[in-house]
Amino acid sequence: xxxxxxxxxxxxxxxxxxxxxxxxxxxxxxxxxxxxxxxxxxxxxxxxxxxxxxxxxxxxxxxxxxxxxxxxxxxxxxxxxxxxxxxxxxxxxxxxxxxxxxxxxxxxxxxxxxxxxxxxxxxxxxxxxxxxxxxxxxxxxxxxxxxxxxxxxxxxxxxxxxxxxxxxxxxxxxxxxxxxxxxxxxxxxxxxxxxxxxxxxxxxxxxxxxxxxxxxxxxxxxxxxxxxxxxxxxxxxxxxxxxxxxxxxxxxxxxxxxxxxxxxxxxxxxxxxxxxxxx
Numbered sequence: 001x002x003x004x005x006x007x008x009x010x011x012x013x014x015x016x017x018x019x020x021x022x023x024x025x026x027x028x029x030x031x032x033x034x035x036x037x038x039x040x041x042x043x044x045x046x047x048x049x050x051x052x053x054x055x056x057x058x059x060x061x062x063x064x065x066x067x068x069x070x071x072x073x074x075x076x077x078x079x080x081x082x083x084x085x086x087x088x089x090x091x092x093x094x095x096x097x098x099x100x101x102x103x104x105x106x107x108x109x110x111x112x113x114x115x116x117x118x119x120x121x122x123x124x125x126x127x128x129x130x131x132x133x134x135x136x137x138x139x140x141x142x143x144x145x146x147x148x149x150x151x152x153x154x155x156x157x158x159x160x161x162x163x164x165x166x167x168x169x170x171x172x173x174x175x176x177x178x179x180x181x182x183x184x185x186x187x188x189x190x191x192x193x194x195x196x197x198x199x200x201x202x203x204x205x206x207x208x209x210x211x212x213x214x215x216x217x218x219x220x221x222x223x224x225x226x227x228x229x230x231x232x233x234x235x236x237x238x239x240x241x242x243x244x245x246x247x248x249x250x251x252x253x254x255x256x257x258x259x260x261x262x263x264x265x266x267x268x269x270x271x272x273x274x275x276x277x278x279x
Contacts, residue, residue, distance in 0.1 A: 043210070
């Protein structure tokens with residue numbers, strides 16, 4: 001994960017101090033990218049322990065269109081609890097329906113985008129195209145819906161993603177507007193590398209390259225010393241993602257699949273670092 005460590009170092013060395021909505025200043029800069037060839041190993045951070053099953057559980061929840069923190073918890077993902085129940089802006093939002101409600105977040109937009117023709121399932125349309133071997137430049141799923149930002153516990157940080165075929169290989173690009181380098185970015189790298197891997201399997205492709213575009217790249221002030229400790233550690237070799245071969249369709253992912261259907265073979269890592277989280 002040299003790409004990630006280089007991003008961390010660049011943020012520290014070239015970032016400038018800014019204020020932000022959380023009230024905790026950060027160091028950061030604007031505009032960069034990372035590229036991961038998944039044939040060379042599954043991109044997961046090894047300089048700290050990453051709870052990769054939680055990252056997969058979150059992506060499963062997005063694929064299923066979940067809008068409630070309880071549903072994510074049942075899959076094994078707790079990262080949405082704070083935004084559902086501790087984010088004061090969301091707690092005061094008249095659109096919030098009650099405890100654990102998240103509103104029309106990522107997966108709702110991907111699976112139930114509101115249009116003049118009714119609900120639009122962006123992901124299913126992309127899946128059908130890839131399954132049929134179509135190769136065009138419109139295989140896009142967007143989470144950013146300007147008309148519904150006030151209906152979300154948190155506007156999407158990873159805003160949209162796009163698939164593209166290269167021969168029999170499937171590639172994926174993702175654009176992220178807000179990039180918490182110590183916590184969010186490792187989680188998102190793993191989540192979208194998993195999405196590419198599982199979509200390749202259910203559409204009959206080989207896995208290709210994940211390209212991660214990042215806009216506002218930052219480390220919060222109260223994360224800085226821990227980040228310096230992390231980048232001083234020597235990374236391990238990347239593991240291999242093993243996917244249950246019985247997962248063959250999008251419907252499988254929507255129904256019976258759990259995080260136990262995935263394994264990271266050979267995942268070695270340094271000890272966990274508990275970074276403070278800015279809500």
